[in-house]
Amino acid sequence: MYSQFFGNFLVEKGIIDRAQLLEVLSKKKEDAPIHPGLLAVYKEYLIGHEAKEIMIKESQTGMSFYEICSEQMALTSSQIEALQKLDPPYYLHIAQHLIDSGISDIDEMAECLFDYESQFEIIDLDLMKEINDKVDLLLMEFDMICDSPYKNELTDYIILLFNNLIHYIGTDFEPLSIQPFPQYYSKVGSVQKIIGEPCFFTEIDMSEESAIKFASRFAGDQFDELNEYVTASLDDFLNQHNGVFVVNQSNLTHKEFTLEPPVSSHDEVQQPKGEAYFLTITFHSCGYINFYISAY
Secondary structure (H helix, E strand, C coil), X not given: CHHHHHHHXXXXXXXXXXHHHHHHHCCCHHHCCCCHHHHHHHCCCCCHHHHHHHHHHHHHHCXXXXXXXXXXXXXXXXXXXXXXXXXXXXXXXHHHHHHHCCCCCHHHHHHHXXXXXXXXXXXXXXXXXXXXXXXXXXXXXXXXXXXXXXXXXXXXXXXXXXXXXXXXXXXXXEEEEEEECCCEXXXXXXXXXXXXXXXXXXXXXXXXXXXXXXXXXHHCCCCCXXXXXXXXXXXXXXXXXXXXXXXXXXXXXXXXXXXXXXXXXXXXXXXXXXXXXXXXXEECCCEEEEEEEEEC
């Protein structure tokens, strides 16, 4: 999952384009063993230009990276041992592929890794590895069942959604399923349309109990009953997520998108245009959260 996030992050920064992202995601991690210099940058033992200088000397002398680090006292013996035992996150293989192919270099990747981890607060990789496979399977499932001409845009939406859930709500979730769903009866939630090419229908929906808990998490406040503050929090979450999505899509496609104001929904039948998809996620702290999206 983080590999998808990091790849899209690089596209948004203009480091790579979408075709290059799809190519690098199709490669196996065995095709790009991670260089110790990149591992040292990832662990913040070295900064980009320091690792680059050692890597240049490595190619000139035939000495190993670790031998040079020991000779120059660039790394301690305990740091070298830690790097040799490190089980790196999968998204580092994307960085390594880009360095190996000459698309980027370690200086640029060092800056991107720092910006990415700072922006998205990547702090508990062991926890994320537990749900990584399930998210990737869900994305693979979506790729197989989605017949929409806007599959790429919908995939971008889903990936960003997981990222924003992690950022705003937490990591205690498990993705359950995604399936085509032409009509849906919403309980408590928020609906927002995105106008552009394509247009999007988006909805977040859940039970009253889940809405109270979800809104409390998002707002950083304690709500004890379903009221206007809870519904406003659901509106705000959807609006913030869609706002980031619109900016990303505008940057990628150079097309203009506008957001209609979010509208609270309660006991309503939703039947949007286009092929709609129903995504269910369960939060241990909030219960079942549903997302309903279509592009047309």
